Amino acid sequence: MELIPVIMSGGVGSRLWPVSRETHPKPFMQLPGGQNLIQKTFLRASSLDGVVEILTVTNRELLFKTEDEYRAVDRAHHSLSYILEPFGRNTAAAVAAAALQLLETRGPDACMLVLAADHLIKDQAAFATAVANAVTLATQGWLVTFGIKPTYPETGFGYIEADAFNKLAGGQKVARFVEKPNLDTAKAYVSAGNYYWNSGMFCFRVGTVLDELRAHAPDVVEAVAATLEASRLSTGKGYSCRALDAETFANVPDISIDYALMERSSKVATIPCDIGWSDIGSWNAVSELTHEDENGNRFEGEVLSHASRNNYVNSEERLTALVGVEDLLVVDTPDALLITNRAHAQDVKHIVQQLKSGGHTAHLLHRTVHRPWGTYTTLENGERFKIKRIVVKPKASLSLQMHHHRSEHWIVVSGMAVVINDQQELMLNTNESTFIRAGHKHRLQNPGVIDLVLIEVQSGDYLGEDDIVRFEDNYGRVDN
Template sequence: MSSPIIPVLLAGGAGTRLWPVSRDALPKQFLPLVGERSTYQETLLRVKDPMFGPPIVVTGPHFHFFAQRQAEEIGVDATVVIEPMRRDSGPAIAAAAAIARARDPEAIVLALAADHIILDLEAFRATCDHGRDAAENGSIVTFGIKPAEPRTSYGYILPGDSVGGNGVKRVERFVEKPDAATAARYVMDGYLWNSGNFLFRADVLLDELARFVPDMHAAVEGAVAHATTDLGFLRLDPDSFARAPQKSIDYAVMEKTDRAAVVAGDFRWSDVGSWDALFDIAPRDDEGNVLQGPVVAMDSRNCVVHSDGRLTAAVGLEDMVVVSTSDAVMVVPRARSQDVRDLVAKLKTRNSPEASNHRRMHRPWGYYESIDMGERFQVKRIVVIPGEMLSLQRHRHRSEHWIVVRGTAEVTINETIRAVHENESVYIPIGSVHRLANQGRIPLELIEVQTGSYLGEDDIVRLEDIYQRH
């Protein structure tokens, strides 16, 4: 009996084209774009089946706690691997393949993007099963999607001759994103959309990488060989990983190898690469609108209107995207959804904090959210997950006042430890050594009022931290 396929989830991307919901500080794979669970969680559940083994998740140094917590929420035991810096999909997939090979020298790996949406679960698993024999026999199998229509936002694959059975074919040609006329011709000629998901034997992929990009192969092998275990995470060696060229797996291997094969996936798929993509995968109302959150639309057709909390109303719109968050509103024609990436780049040149950061900032212990700010004061809402605690710290320029609104806080101030209950408060004088912890079974929620001459997040002197932050 064959060993289970080892799923690898790539969860380190940024997803700026879904701004202002997706930002560098919390990208789209960890957000519930369609339904109640994040696309990352949905991808984990897609491979929660006896045909798959425990997954390997590759993510960045700011998201590993988030990746672990979201996996635990849905009952998945994942190995979370921290890549020290973004080097594109080539080094990330290669590192995961090396880890899978250490589990099983003949491991079959399924590399999946954590931010894609697949709506037909059984058809997806059947496609994995169809591609398995070819992968076991040494092919590197990519999943091609039967086009629903010509698209200029996807790359395409031209299938060639059959490779064994089950509809797997040799890749005749990879092509980049075409113009509209070329995309229409590709659909007529039997091309497939390139989904960027792969099935392969770990040793085969690594051998091909050593053949075509030996410096990447050496860097990744070194990063895995010298990886360290950190609070249950596997942290790749940063010095070795930094030597890996920044290159996608397509450019590094797939467009060069003679082992490339493709299996056609007859399931609904989207890489959610823009707001316009939601138009194809999310439910629509009678006027063709995708409405998410507290939204009201009148005399509007074929629009995407998304709100993260505040009432958002649209009147007389057609083929538009409107996105409203607590600190930003974006309005763009659906046809120009791809331009949102350029908009974010412009915001970054203006040093707009909203370009990268949400008002709600996630931390290993929970999150905080800025409610109000003025000269010499700031008000935050802080939520601490059960069993977690903030660092032991002090501030040089501010004092703090904590008011507990839910749960019980364990508060350390210098040498004193005390419990602070709902509707009670505590004052933290400037310069005091202090810590906040939640030893209870429900989330701890409190309001923090800061006062002082400087209120920046860099006015934190950490003396002790269970998450080993600096």
């Protein structure tokens, strides 16, 4: 049977602010050891037996960033496909879109393995065994979940109750799903022995999951099918990309796959497994990935400590010092600092809500922003001026564009640039510059084989990122 891992990369991870933000969400957070969560998920999926394709469902703004992350670790050059959402519509929509697309390309007997892009699994061998057992049950018509054997009474997860009297090959029939319990209930679940954490990972035949969705959530399937019909599909050798139509996608019900299907179907089984799983759901979970010193402190970056215990510090940019404090989480980024007691790690999301309601961009962007062509870093932002450091990847190009309210002065720091400035085309080398007036069409290209680095000085009445009109773009960002 063909196995297609479906990596769902749609969550923001607001509890991991200020590192996780909407344009640089949790799956792209770098972990100790160098790789990030989406790379680890990709490698875990691609190493399984029988994999013929890896399908990723993500936000359209994250496509090029995702491709860069896969390219950095994909030595075997797997067949890759993407479904790009214009906005989040919950997991039922993502699963249905993946299943309908795979029905077209692989047929009803192909097996989907649905994985979250932002989970960590430490035991690859145990994971591979669990997947093999899940595939066996999926071929028999089961909708398979992966139940994590609980190691403590967690109140932040949903649970799966397995039917102790209905054993299956490698798994058990699911009796019911239960919501996040209180502490006493969670303790009872752990003691019972037949309750498992709901990992949010699934395995099923394409035909089976579509039949069950049509039976239990027909409105989801119909709306997603209409969206796929209206959407643009691009294909190439070993590659496909479908950008979902925003107007029809807005009609898809906003519901999770658990509520839409798994809690309603009678064909649900679970594979109990112990695979070193973590959803990395808070800074407390992230801290567990770092070595603990003799005082219970865990540090990332240059940190000095005196008379302090049980703290976690993530401060890669500058020296941090702790004196006489306990049970703190300290996360420092160039433009935002988080300090919270460990007991309130789950409450970081409330700060993100305050940033959104107040119109502050710190929930959305880092000081360094990734674009398909490279990155830009805001160095200073003042009254009527802004200074950026721009890095353009080799052979990459910004869009042909124009600004109504600002002029720009570009100074090449390293590399070489081809610049279209109104009616002129210029070649700029290190220490050379050009001035672009407001209202003039312009474009920046890197024709070389090393990064182009330049300093951009903006001046004008309005310096917002939305003051841009694109005429041509290599990355499909021109609105008709």
